[in-house]
Amino acid sequence: MRSGQPRAPPSTTLLLRNITVLETLNKDIGQIRDGAIYVKGGVIAWVGPTKDLPQDFTAADTVLSLADHVVIPGLVNTHHHMFQCLTRCIAQDTKLFGWLTTLYHAWVHLKGSDVYTACKLAMAELILSGCTTSSDHLYIYPNDVTLDDSIRAAREIGMRFHPTRGAMSLGESKGGLPPDSCTEDEALCLNDMERCIKEFHDNSRFSMLRMALAPCAPFNVSKELMVKAARLARRYPGVRLHTHLAENQEDIDFSQSTYGCRPGEYIREVNWVGDDVWFAHCCMLDDGEMKQFATHGIGIAHCPSSNLRLASGIAPVRKLLDTSVNVGIGVDGTASSDCGHLLQEVRLALLLQRASGSARAMGSHEALKMATEGGARNLGRDDIGQIAPGYAADIVAWRLDAIGFSGASQDPVAALLYCTPSIGSVDLSVIDGHIVVKDGHLLTVDVQSLIKDHRACSEQLCQYLPEWWQLGEKP
Template structure:
């Protein structure tokens, strides 16, 4: 969520070049930046129909702590699964991040213990549950992967998350560093299990897809980010056919450019149809991924649907809005087929509390938040490579 401060940077770069462009700015993140960025990202999610989210905070420079994102979630009223991420291997140790963006692994594990103890709530309808999340298998040691898995499994409801097989280049790098295939490495570091979900998974072979299915591991599909960075397209049909649970993610809002969850559901539907089959994925299938699939990735059996015994998480759109006109034959499918003109939710109830009414967020002053967010972004972006500091490096002339 902190990435919402650095949108539209490195527009023609793929993942690794995009990361190296942005790390100089991210190295200057403060706790206030993260708090502000998370609150704005959460506002985008809520206004696009999201009631429950996770966030992968894997950089902790300066005074940044996971507490910053948790405070934002509690104030805005979203159901939250924060992940205590970690990046420990910098450039000097064969990783991708600058050394200034890395942490000591022993200190990370200690803070993971703290976060679980202070914040994790495994009760039904819980508003906050923890997960542990090394950024990638090649940005931390195998020893830390094993330690996080064992720590999580000592605490009911604490889950495991990381990025996996996002791009061909990253997948090849991971295999070179790990010295084996991704599936074998997951076994070696004890990361097989129903308590694990991965982001992306664009480049899995058949054996790895089957491994995910057999071990009950989940995938967060991030279509807009994968398209924006020219990463690839996750083999959704193969994953679903094998029985892998798939949910949706907006990924970082510097790579997708938006925190609009409904837009991701629409994109996932249309992207599968690019294969030439209009039956490849329907609107109702994609919405099921966005709701029930996302809930299962987070280990929840109390959210994701409107039914007796489930949490009172409800969102609604006015059917007399401009973009819905003419869609009365299937108003549910219209949420995806008409998304660009439908816009934002009119009502959001999270855990029985009204958070959005008549299209207005009730838990914060949105204009004040945007003003503060822009100020944080301006300060941070002064640390980007010179070609991007003044908002430049665009190949087209401004209109």
């Protein structure tokens, strides 16, 4: 199938059988050796040992043997800025604010075609790393850019998608960080947010697209926009709220100097406290704010690579989980993490918690749960993140005869994380019952043609970077 063509309906039935190791991440089913999954109409209908497969299920429309494979639920990415993959490896030695003020010079020249191409490439990178569902935070709308550009990319490539209509309204002239040329009128933002909800949001079970509203950050939107976005979102069932919060010390200092409060008080004042909210980063929450998050069911998207790259810090994930805060994983924008490999982020999240000196601070199973069940909860979903009857057929598989798995046969599921850099891309990806990757090849886009288009967009955009960008910050 080529880009631009509508997706064919999923096979009425799909059978995956003889799976060497099937990790369902379902507490009742657990892990199965020589397992099988039967899918009907894009939904998992049966899971169990291949030997117990009901006779009626053996003659499915599509039957695949996954001997010598490890299978898990599709991973869920809960924070990204997909357009940023056009500007990787820029301002390499600066923190968040300096990095942003460098890249705004290029981003203000984005066109809708750039965003479409960037999103499709970012989604391809995610899918090949085991991701089947992703959010995306598009917060800059220069020229002809609309959220429709990213949604078109998701529909064509076949990814389950949670686009967030972001916004920046607080420019330099009003005390914010971005140049005024990167900001929008707040009334126009809110009107387009409502348009996107009405046109695209689908709150049904197994939905392929649900909306969230996402004013970008306290340092580039007004409190009034935060309040109005929350009111608007809560008028529509299933529309959630998302933004950045407590990312680094600069972020905390801005909040205290501008608003006179820490993040926990700020979100109370703008009415962003509730189980329909998830925040990115949260490296700098204090103990009271962690308890606030737990009490109100607020989620966090942990983005380890970006936090390290920008010297923001290490989110206290172990403490957050022990405080009963839900934590999912995000790759963040591929201009701050510079890589959209979700499985790699899960690995780093696991290893970073051991920097405390405890080898038991986090295990592979808990890390995978963050990237599946934790991500699903951040997005308000109870139909993805597990392989069990009644869940969406979002399933990924890796070949166990890859070089990185050799010697790891005692625990191939843990090897997915401990051996990530050398295990390669997924061999099979099923999203909503559709086979999107087969034999390691992405079927829904011509990858080489996409890369060619993407590189051309990137080169055009990067010509607008200031000459001093390699210094990391303006001299």
